[in-house]
Amino acid sequence: MTVRHFLTLKDLSPEELRFLIRRASELKRLKEPYAPLKHKVLGMIFEKASTRTRVSFEAGMVQLGGAAIFLSPRDSQLDRGEPLEDTARVLSRMVDGVVLRTHRHDTVVRFAAYSRVPVINGLTDRFHPCQVLADMQTYFEHRGDIAGRKVAWIGDGNNMCQSYLEAAQQLDFELHIACPPGYEPEAELIREAGAHAVLSHDPISAARGADLIVTDVWASMGQEQEQAQRTAAFQGFTVTSEVMAQAAPEALFMHCLPAHRGEEVSAEVLEGPQSVVWDEAENRLHAQKALLEFLLTAHN
Template identity: 50%
Template sequence: MKRDFLNLTDLSRQEILDLIKRTATLKKERSENIPHPVLQGKSLGMIFRKNSTRTRISFEVGMFELGGHALYLTDEQLQLKRGETIEDSARVLSRYLHGIMIRNDDFEEARLLAEHADIPIINGLTDKNHPVQVLCDLFTLQEKLGRVENFCIAYVGDGNNMTYSWMEAASLFDFQLNIATPPECTTPGTKDFSHLKNVSFFTSADDAVKGADVIYADVWVSMGMEAEQDKKMQLLQPFQINQKLLDQANPGALVMHCLPAHRGDEITGDVLDGPQSVVFDQAENRLHAQKALLEMLLS
């Protein structure tokens, strides 16, 4: 029976722990030049309706290193732009491919793709959530802290798809999640997680980072939201992650950012490049964690 990965909660807590363990193995094998062609003969279609650096390269290289093949597909290369339905596209692509990763603006489109495809569908980012990123981040926290529970993470900035996926993670694992956003930039889907006692909301970045072991940033203006740029840039100025804010967290608190970063906006360059930043290790780990996910879903 095929499995899709549209939400982090499509996996159980134990399955995520197993993937974290497998990610560590794949990362170690790669560092030792040990091949692992477990998806030899398999093909992954990658539908990009939103551009990306990390998502495209990490999935494409990941499939290559697993012995498979990845196809980069844009609107210009598919008939979706000319009116072919996502349902028909799902049925056709299922006859050619072994899995599809989709990165787009519309979670409902990804859901329809999964509903009508006979092969696994992976959410590479939608307007609702970004589960592959948080899966990778959990591995990074295991790598850096030695655990994925019993810590406090403060997300500071715009309420967006990343905050939704972090709330999904908080529903599976026992850590404290503090979300600091301006009242006008509240996190979408908070009602879905209103029952969680380990998620708290703040309108002050200073209050949110007190006692935090991790501070997390994302861009202030997501792709497709450029019309709100001027408004958000003004509202989010007090939510910049800088050394002054970092000093209010626990000593040695980690700094994470899912990238791309706009230095001087949501995070200062000295913090991004500083000794507490794990941002570029985090970016690398997209490759390793997604390889573990691909192996699980496509093998």
């Protein structure tokens, strides 16, 4: 049987993506015990620190009847030079799925190539599909299907932005990206998105009429040494009440967290009535439970 991985949103068909969004909301509403992953074990290799990704996957496995084993680089032989391919071969004979949260996207691709079990991208430098899956669940729960809507991404053209580019294609919405010159997403990903993507350097234009406005920190993990340079470059790209006022009246605001109030978003917007960031954070748990059920049971 072919092993299914989840390295980017394009590893799912549009129909499968919509199924997972619906299933995540169903699992969220479920009150009675449900343990489809009884005796299943998830291996978790994290090169980067995490709050939401780690807790949501570990809690999700427990709630579905399974267990999770967490490994930092210090807890495995990877930190002592064991080839990634060897770790993939060995670990995938002992667990039923693996989550990798790593610096380089190539790492998760190489690991998946040698794994006997499903591999999930818990974050790389290029993509963060698990977060965007939760974001889409949140939008669907508050506003219904996102097809045909306008989404504004304001800030760095980072891994989150690039997963939003894939979501726009899969779920048929228009993504307007506003970022400073030099901080755009990968040109090839913009080309692949075609009419689903509009790139500019003007936050006001991107926000105008938007149904959803999304941002992220200006300096991601590993870019701390660029903080001062990025802070200067991103002046004018803060999501403020003035920016939100350009959006549609029922527009939502999202941020994958952690947030830096007063930098990429004002405290007024983050804590305001259009913000759904706490629902969005909680939905990491439910979206990942749906993903785990999908990948670790035989139905797919």
